[in-house]
Amino acid sequence: MTRPLRVGIVGSGPAGIYAADLLTKDETLAASGTPLSIDILDKLPAPYGLVRYGVAPDHPRIKQIQGALHKILDKPEVRFLGNVNYGVDLKLDDLRRHYDAVIFATGSDRDRPLDIPGADLPGCHGAADFVFWYDSHPDVPHNWHVDGTSVAVIGAGNVAVDVARILAKHADDLLTTDITDNVHRDLLNKQITDVHVFARRGIAQGKFTPMELRELDKQPGVEVIVYPEEFDLDEASLAAIEDSNQIKTNVKVLQNWAIRDPRGAERRLHLHFLHRPVEVLGTERVTGLRTEVMELDGTGNARGTGEFVDHDVQAVYRAIGYLGSPLADLPFDAERGVVPNDGGRVLDIEDTPMRGVYATGWIKRGPVGLIGHTKGDALETVGNLVADHEALPRATDPAPESFTRLLHERGVPFTTWEGWKRIEAHEESLGVPHGRKRVKVLARDEMTQIARTEG
Known part of the structure; x- marks a missing residue:
């Protein structure tokens, strides 16, 4: 045989x-x-x-x-x-x-590096590090101090949208999920009132999906703000809207948000388009972000206008790609x-x-x-x-x-499929007292021990 x-x-x-x-x-x-x-x-x-x-x-x-x-x-x-x-x-x-x-x-x-002055200042974080932390990855530090009242997220993809949503969301609204106690505690202590998301190109060039985009507007106590003056649709953008239902939906959602009346929510999530980060400001730690105002060039790409804007933020999260x-x-x-x-x-x-x-x-x-x-x-x-x-x-x-x-x-000390099922059952048992489907086990050693314990 x-x-x-x-x-x-x-x-x-x-x-x-x-x-x-x-x-x-x-x-x-x-x-x-x-x-x-x-x-x-x-x-x-x-x-x-x-x-x-x-x-x-x-x-x-x-x-x-x-x-x-x-x-x-x-x-x-x-x-x-x-x-x-x-x-x-x-x-x-x-x-x-x-x-x-x-x-x-x-x-x-790994996070793709942000190659601008000040990107190595304390308070400037990679999205991967933050995502691994709030997802309770066993190999990252278990504590995260969420700095400031106003923070910036750089990027126009689903990861940027996820990071912005978690930063704006009230910690208690995550208690139906599988987050661990340390994540809830550190998010509960945050003082953030404003999250600013910066995209280098226009509203038709965003890489997020309509589902991810819409979820930004479904958070209790959070108002999504977009700025009509930052909207631009060049010939390539209009063609992309015609060719893609996803882009067409994203643009329609953003345009509707731009013209609606303010809600006056306690927390705000600002979406900025046509802003290219050029410098993280600060000496000992992050105190701001400088962006250059951009314009579309007819091909869907953006070029600088020479106009710069300083934004008062105390932390910067870069979500510009992984490696x-x-x-x-x-x-x-x-x-x-x-x-x-x-x-x-x-x-x-x-x-x-x-x-x-x-x-x-x-x-x-x-x-x-x-x-x-x-x-x-x-x-x-x-x-x-x-x-x-x-x-x-x-x-x-x-x-x-x-x-x-x-x-x-x-x-x-390898684990097996049967061992994973034991971890899964243990996590589900942790969720039962709280009415949750599961609560993750955080530590690698604990996971391994549960997986390798018979009976």
């Missing part, structure tokens, strides 16, 4: 799990009679990646994606192994010894924050495919698109892996128990 094709996937977010799902459904492998054995590895004790640690806690509809991912991880051909840190516990040679092919799906976990992190033994494009690849086939420094090594998701193409876009991305990578499968270098020690024996020998 043909032994199973052994595939190791590094990263258990949507990209990695969708890749596993596509492999189990592949008709070419099925027709060839090739059985599959897939291990999904993650450096965290829990699966789901971005869905668990990158989606705002008040987005239950997006978090429902976990249900679909759960079904994939439940498949008999798939094994989850958490708390396994590639590059620390294992190197590429280890994976090649145990797997015929390896897919890296490690995502983008992937370098991976041991693999080439890395530091500018784009991705692993160089051709259709998911990882390329070495001579642009030659590394046999049996693949990438998918944001580490493959950069942090663009929504969670659903990773399906199409995984389809390309898996298609190329399947096309290569007969010529793949064969693992010398492919038995699944050999890999877990290696982890035991190296003292890696």
Whole structure:
């Protein structure tokens, strides 16, 4: 009998799990009679990646994606192994010894830097750091002092909108979610009355979805303010509105907000368009943000007018994009924050495919698109892996128990799918007294202990 094709996937977010799902459904492998054995590895004790640690806690509809991912991880051909840190516990040679092919799906976990004066001042934060904190990521500090009464968010995508909403929202309005006590406490202590979001281009160039945009206006005690004088629609903008229902909806929502009467709410969320940040002001810490007023040039791009405005803010959150992190033994494009690849086939420094090594998701193409876009991305990578499968270098020690024996020998306290179910049950039990679906376990050691405790 043909032994199973052994595939190791590094990263258990949507990209990695969708890749596993596509492999189990592949008709070419099925027709060839090739059985599959897939291990999904993650450096965290829990699966789901971005869905668990990158989606705002008040987005239950997006978090429902976990249900679909759960079904994939439940498949008999798939094994989850958490708390396994590639590059620390294992190197590429280890994976090649145990797997015929390896897919890296490690995502983008770092903030793109803001290259303007003052960006390194205390009080200037990256969105990823803030998101990981309010999502109770086990590897970030558990405390966050939310500075000031007026804060700035730089960016025009869904992450910027999420960060702005969490900063403006009253902490008690999050008590129906899975946030931990430390997050609620620190948000409860904030004194913010005004959140200013700055986008470099116009209202038709925003990258947020209509759902994310509308949610800004559904928060008790928060008024969304937009400024008609900052609206501009050039020829490219008008064409984009005609071509895209999403853009058309966003523009209509923003225009309606601009003409309505003020509500006089206690907290305000200001949306500023055509403002390019040029300097974070302050000496010892953030005291303001200077922006240049922009104008559209007819192509949908923006150019400076030479007019500058200073905004009184005490903190700045940059949400201008994420970058992937370098991976041991693999080439890395530091500018784009991705692993160089051709259709998911990882390329070495001579642009030659590394046999049996693949990438998918944001580490493959950069942090663009929504969670659903990773399906199409995984389809390309898996298609190329399947096309290569007969010529793949064969693992010398492919038995699944050999890999877990290696982890035991190296003292890696790995978690399993059954262990994750124990964490899940424990989190649900924590939520019961408060009428909540779950409350996250915060500490890595506690998660690992729960997962590895039988009975």
